[in-house]
Amino acid sequence: MELPDVVGPALRGWTMPLLFFAVAYILVGTPQVETQFREGCSLLKHDHFVVYSKRVVTPDGVYPASVEIKQGRIVSVIRRREAPRKGEEDVVVLNYGNAVVMPGLVDVHVHLNEPGREDWEGFRTGTRAAAAGGVTTVIDMPLNSYPTTTTKEHLNLKREAAKGNISVDVGFWGGLVPENVANLTILEELLNSGVLGLKSFMCPTGLNDFPMTTASDIQAALPLLAKYGRPMLVHAEVVQPLEDTPLLSNGVESLSSDARRLHSTYLSTRPPSWEQEAVRQLMEVAKDTVPGGPAEGARIHIVHVSDAGATLQSIQEAKENGVDVSVETCPHYLAFASEEIPQGDTRFKCSPPIRDSSNRDKLWEALKRGSVDMLSSDHSPAPPEMKEIDSGDFLKAWGGISGLQFSLPVTWTAGKSHRVTLAQMARWWSSNPAKLANLDRKGSIQFGKDADLVVWDPEQSYVVDDNYSIYHKHKVTPYAGWTLSGKIITTFVRGQQVYKEGEFPEKRCGMRLSAL
Numbered sequence: 061m062e063l064p065d066v067v068g069p070a071l072r073g074w075t076m077p078l079l080f081f082a083v084a085y086i087l088v089g090t091p092q093v094e095t096q097f098r099e100g101c102s103l104l105k106h107d108h109f110v111v112y113s114k115r116v117v118t119p120d121g122v123y124p125a126s127v128e129i130k131q132g133r134i135v136s137v138i139r140r141r142e143a144p145r146k147g148e149e150d151v152v153v154l155n156y157g158n159a160v161v162m163p164g165l166v167d168v169h170v171h172l173n174e175p176g177r178e179d180w181e182g183f184r185t186g187t188r189a190a191a192a193g194g195v196t197t198v199i200d201m202p203l204n205s206y207p208t209t210t211t212k213e214h215l216n217l218k219r220e221a222a223k224g225n226i227s228v229d230v231g232f233w234g235g236l237v238p239e240n241v242a243n244l245t246i247l248e249e250l251l252n253s254g255v256l257g258l259k260s261f262m263c264p265t266g267l268n269d270f271p272m273t274t275a276s277d278i279q280a281a282l283p284l285l286a287k288y289g290r291p292m293l294v295h296a297e298v299v300q301p302l303e304d305t306p307l308l309s310n311g312v313e314s315l316s317s318d319a320r321r322l323h324s325t326y327l328s329t330r331p332p333s334w335e336q337e338a339v340r341q342l343m344e345v346a347k348d349t350v351p352g353g354p355a356e357g358a359r360i361h362i363v364h365v366s367d368a369g370a371t372l373q374s375i376q377e378a379k380e381n382g383v384d385v386s387v388e389t390c391p392h393y394l395a396f397a398s399e400e401i402p403q404g405d406t407r408f409k410c411s412p413p414i415r416d417s418s419n420r421d422k423l424w425e426a427l428k429r430g431s432v433d434m435l436s437s438d439h440s441p442a443p444p445e446m447k448e449i450d451s452g453d454f455l456k457a458w459g460g461i462s463g464l465q466f467s468l469p470v471t472w473t474a475g476k477s478h479r480v481t482l483a484q485m486a487r488w489w490s491s492n493p494a495k496l497a498n499l500d501r502k503g504s505i506q507f508g509k510d511a512d513l514v515v516w517d518p519e520q521s522y523v524v525d526d527n528y529s530i531y532h533k534h535k536v537t538p539y540a541g542w543t544l545s546g547k548i549i550t551t552f553v554r555g556q557q558v559y560k561e562g563e564f565p566e567k568r569c570g571m572r573l574s575a576l
């Protein structure tokens with residue numbers, strides 16, 4: 061082809077290759093899509109394939125279907141009684157038979173603690189545990205890392221630390237602390253740099269670099285959150301006086317070491333009134349978010365609710381009055397009861413605390429009714445020394461439960477007697493959490509969504525014994541020794557097979573998710 065003379069001879073030499081690349085670019089697709097299929101990112105060497113199973117969990121029911129995946133996305137979901145026969149499809153068909161194909165879990169409450177506290181957990185270990193547990197997206201909490209995610213610069217450090225080290229997709233919550241509420245420019249910069257929302261504590265966190273905020277601090281941030289359409293997450297406990305509690309009338313210092321080894325002692329130091337008071341204050345502030353209010357359109361989300369009594373009741377009332385508020389609880393509140401926790405077993409310590417078995421039953425009812433919207437792990441491990449495993453002192457031990465890898469089987473196992481369905485599992489663990497975080501491409505098996513899938517066998521049971529592979533940094537977890545139902549067979553993140561029966565691909569190709 062002769063080129064017109066307006067193109068000089070030097071340029072002419074470049075034009076053909078440039079033209080070639082331009083055409084190739086259009087034909088092959090954007091470089092962004094190509095990079096998702098880099099060598100070593102997937103155990104499966106195909107970027108176009110079909111997943112078949114008799115039980116595919118979709119938004120319109122659980123049925124036998126084939127899910128076609130192309131370049132990381134779901135391109136079709138077709139109801140069909142039998143798997144495609146060999147040669148019937150021109151692409152590879154992975155037939156999982158009677159195993160369940162469900163959207164990967166979106167865990168909106170995970171403490172990965174990196175940078176700065178890699179000795180507690182980390183991107184590499186935490187996201188491997190996620191992949192092995194069928195969790196395809198985790199959203200990292202802004203505290204326990206050092207520095208905490210309270211400024212744009214700190215978020216950048218986090219993003220840098222995550223680069224190349226994550227096995228699943230990871231988003232970040234920013235932290236709301238008195239310092240950035242006092243300077244909304246810092247907060248706005250943080251939102252502009254891509255945090256999916258903000259998180260604050262209404263009680264001390266135990267860490268100086270993440271101070272608590274009051275209801276009025278939260279109120280001050282709501283208009284900004286409304287502007288960006290991102291949620292405000294709150295650890296809702298407000299410290300209440302304990303003098304009237306007989307056990308504590310002389311102060312915790314006077315308690316015997318035997319008393320300190322009882323979970324019931326710890327429980328009495330954090331009564332339901334702490335959660336109730338926090339939620340009362342929050343629901344007052346939430347009135348600003350209704351149409352015509354100063355923070356119209358802002359959304360408040362209450363993390364890890366434990367009290368199924370008055371706390372949930374006031375949230376429910378606010379919902380009925382048209383306030384956009386949501387709430388999560390965690391598997392440990394649904395699986396355990398305070399009176400069943402062995403003496404000195406501080407693996408079970410978390411805040412708010414695990415309450416009694418009648419509270420646990422009420423939590424299940426609330427979840428099934430829809431009063432509780434979703435589940436999260438609140439995976440928050442600490443080194444065994446900090447958990448006071450040796451002394452068993454519940455008052456000294458650091459709070460936080462380690463269980464990211466077990467969310468799915470624990471919910472399923474503990475949910476059996478409550479007749480939990482697969483559709484509920486997908487709503488609580490995938491579609492509702494994805495909505496909270498505005499992750500439009502996540503959370504359901506549907507045309508156009510990211511191909512984030514977990515394939516698991518609900519009927520298979522196993523014991524979390526010493527030979528069981530736990531991928532968390534620390535193996536200290538209250539689920540050790542448990543017999544669980546629900547075996548994770550394989551996990552796909554954007555079509556990349558990131559876990560398959562104990563194996564992971566060579567590279568970690570999770571994406572850092574940003575709200576931009």
Ligand SMILES: NC(=O)NC(NC(N)=O)C(=O)[O-]
Pocket residue numbers: 171203204265295409410411412438440459460461
């Ligand atoms: N610093 C923490 O990780 N705290 C966490 N600790 C718990 N839940 O016991 C939390 O989410 O509150």
Ligand SMILES: [Zn+2]
Pocket residue numbers: 295363364411
């Ligand atoms: Zn919390």
Ligand SMILES: [Zn+2]
Pocket residue numbers: 169171201438439440
């Ligand atoms: Zn937490």
